[in-house]
Amino acid sequence: MTRHADCQALLRDRRASSDSTQVDITKVPPAGLRRSVADDDGSLAQAEVDNRPFLFRDPPDHTRLRGLVAKAFTPKMIDGLRARTEAIVAELLDAALERGELDVVADLAYPLPVRIICEMLGVPVADHERFQGWSAALARGLDPEFLLTEEVIAARMEAITSFGLYLLELLAERRANPGDDLLSQLALAEEEGDTLSEEELISTAILLLVAGHETTVNLIAGGVLSLVQHPVQLERLRSDPSVVRSGVEEMLRYVSPVQLTGRTLLEPMTVGEADLEAGEFVIILIGSANRDPMAFTDPEVFDLGRAPNHHLGFGFGIHHCLGAPLARLEAQVAIPELLRRVETIELVEDRPSYRRNVVLRGLETLPVRLTAA
Numbered sequence: 001m002t003r004h005a006d007c008q009a010l011l012r013d014r015r016a017s018s019d020s021t022q023v024d025i026t027k028v029p030p031a032g033l034r035r036s037v038a039d040d041d042g043s044l045a046q047a048e049v050d051n052r053p054f055l056f057r058d059p060p061d062h063t064r065l066r067g068l069v070a071k072a073f074t075p076k077m078i079d080g081l082r083a084r085t086e087a088i089v090a091e092l093l094d095a096a097l098e099r100g101e102l103d104v105v106a107d108l109a110y111p112l113p114v115r116i117i118c119e120m121l122g123v124p125v126a127d128h129e130r131f132q133g134w135s136a137a138l139a140r141g142l143d144p145e146f147l148l149t150e151e152v153i154a155a156r157m158e159a160i161t162s163f164g165l166y167l168l169e170l171l172a173e174r175r176a177n178p179g180d181d182l183l184s185q186l187a188l189a190e191e192e193g194d195t196l197s198e199e200e201l202i203s204t205a206i207l208l209l210v211a212g213h214e215t216t217v218n219l220i221a222g223g224v225l226s227l228v229q230h231p232v233q234l235e236r237l238r239s240d241p242s243v244v245r246s247g248v249e250e251m252l253r254y255v256s257p258v259q260l261t262g263r264t265l266l267e268p269m270t271v272g273e274a275d276l277e278a279g280e281f282v283i284i285l286i287g288s289a290n291r292d293p294m295a296f297t298d299p300e301v302f303d304l305g306r307a308p309n310h311h312l313g314f315g316f317g318i319h320h321c322l323g324a325p326l327a328r329l330e331a332q333v334a335i336p337e338l339l340r341r342v343e344t345i346e347l348v349e350d351r352p353s354y355r356r357n358v359v360l361r362g363l364e365t366l367p368v369r370l371t372a373a
Contacts, residue, residue, distance in 0.1 A: 001272075001289075017264045218257035253296070346369050
């Protein structure tokens, strides 16, 4: 599905399941879209399916698991993180301005959300380098599996195992010495008789750690690149604070950090002109929907004041991104502050390099030269 209306219709319809175990393997193309589900030779550990996070589950499991963490991501709770976000951004930019150069990915877009989500969960920031590789392997492993080599699939499995073992140790520490962090709260909820199993706890923590920064890295870096490539819009954001909010929404539409997702049909459906059968797997091209000329005027134009802007950057329906308020806050703080503190910002490379990821599309590096304001 490529059109905005069709993508949105599927995202909001309960007959379209996020649980890929519902796929009818006889209706999956021979190339294979999700080998972990549509493979009958047992090549991928069943545990990967059994312990999938709530992002890939339907109600009632989805409702129960998401509900346990949703209170930490309310707008009120996230707004309480503003001062801390501003402090981290200032620290990162101080170091960059002293050097006179910045890799927007490595020096700003990556460390900011990692430090915030680590602090929320109670993960020592000193450990973030340990899971950087694991997180990258999981992000790459979200791509359709016909695009993945056996090495990439093996790396994903290794990352899941390593992440799980690491979190088991951390959970033991949190049970012994609970704090105010989210991981301690989840551990206590389990001990108080909630229906949260240890496997669910670990998969939820992994999801929050990975989703809590991977997409925001792509949003901030992609947003900065878009501004540098559109200097009129860059000056508009620098001079007019009133477009910060709408500007970040436009970055979500224009950059589309999450390019696609998928749904399995629980019963026959007609979407647009397509008659779909139960058990079929549908790829929803969010990046395409966000450039649909039937939904957006001049969709190829980068316009920070765009209104209305009903982008699907955070999804739609019951699986609308739980961390949307946090991602918005981090981008709304980091990007304007960067522009406020520099007089000029220019690309070191005319064609910045992107990671090979398809689902979570993002820059690999974005080196820029800075002149302090």
